[in-house]
Amino acid sequence: MKKYLALGVLLAVAACGGGPSKPPRNLDDACAIIKERPQYFNAMRRTEARWGVPVAVQMATIHQESKFDGNAKTPQRFALGIIPLGRQSSAYGYSQALDGTWDEYREDTRRFGARRNRISDATDFMGWYMDGTQKKLGISKADARNQYLAYHEGRGGYSRGSHRSKSWLLAVADRVASRAQMYEIQLQACRR
Numbered sequence: 299m300k301k302y303l304a305l306g307v308l309l310a311v312a313a314c315g316g317g318p319s320k321p322p323r324n325l326d327d328a329c330a331i332i333k334e335r336p337q338y339f340n341a342m343r344r345t346e347a348r349w350g351v352p353v354a355v356q357m358a359t360i361h362q363e364s365k366f367d368g369n370a371k372t373p374q375r376f377a378l379g380i381i382p383l384g385r386q387s388s389a390y391g392y393s394q395a396l397d398g399t400w401d402e403y404r405e406d407t408r409r410f411g412a413r414r415n416r417i418s419d420a421t422d423f424m425g426w427y428m429d430g431t432q433k434k435l436g437i438s439k440a441d442a443r444n445q446y447l448a449y450h451e452g453r454g455g456y457s458r459g460s461h462r463s464k465s466w467l468l469a470v471a472d473r474v475a476s477r478a479q480m481y482e483i484q485l486q487a488c489r490r
Contacts, residue, residue, distance in 0.1 A: 321366040328357060328481040329488030331366070338366075341418040349425025354485060355442045356421050358478035359449060362470065363394035368415040370394060392420035399452075403427070424449075431456075442478035443471045 322338075324330040332339035342353040364370035371390055388397040391414025395403070403423050404412050412419035428445050431437050434453055437444045448456040450467060461467050 325361055325366060326480075328354070328484040331357070332485075332488070335417075338417050341421045344418065345421040345425035348422070349429045349439070351425045351428045351439045351445075352478075352482070354478045354482035355428070355440060355445060356424055357481045358442050358474045359424060359446055360392050360420070361477055362446065362474050363389075364392050366392065368392050368417065368420075391415045392417055393423050395420070395423055399427070443475035446471045446474040 322331045322334045324334075339353070342356045345351060345356060346353050360366055368391055370392070389395065393414060395414055400412075400414060400423065403426050404410050407422070407426060409419065409422070412423070414420055414423075427449060428439050431445060431448045431453055432439050435448060435457060437448060439445065444456075447461045447467070450471075451460050455461070461471070
């Protein structure tokens with residue numbers, strides 16, 4: 299009997315993980331994403347209410363950072379093409395938050411149990427970060443392009459203009475802005 303009880307407890311704990319980490323099927327349709335994963339939309343609405351970052355901006359940033367994969371990691375680096383050197387950075391999860399920034403978020407918000415592969419924690423992190431970006435750099439929370447640039451480069455890098463010499467990054471930021479606009483139009487339609 300104890301064996302079955304232990305097995306039941308183990309299964310219950312395993313079922314309480316960070317939720318599905320496999321991305322939704324149609325990443326180009328905000329309505330399909332929230333229909334397939336209503337918990338994503340609920341998390342993003344809570345973040346919008348708490349931090350003021352529009353759902354569409356959150357969705358576009360998550361799309362760019364992880365393609366909605368809760369276990370996303372940066373690629374491995376190799377020496378001589380075969381010797382593994384580790385990952386390009388410590389970025390992980392939906393938001394691709396770096397270890398140090400994630401620790402700062404957990405300390406600042408007192409959310410010590412927060413996990414980068416849990417959508418509600420990842421969106422709250424993004425809200426916290428973008429709120430700080432607006433306060434420190436004056437970038438509107440609805441400005442997906444410049445919020446993304448500051449998110450990618452860090453606030454210090456953005457204020458130094460490190461993004462200006464990276465044409466590839468400027469193109470990515472433009473795509474994030476376009477996707478945020480697309481998601482916003484879609485969200486307005488599916489909310490009706």
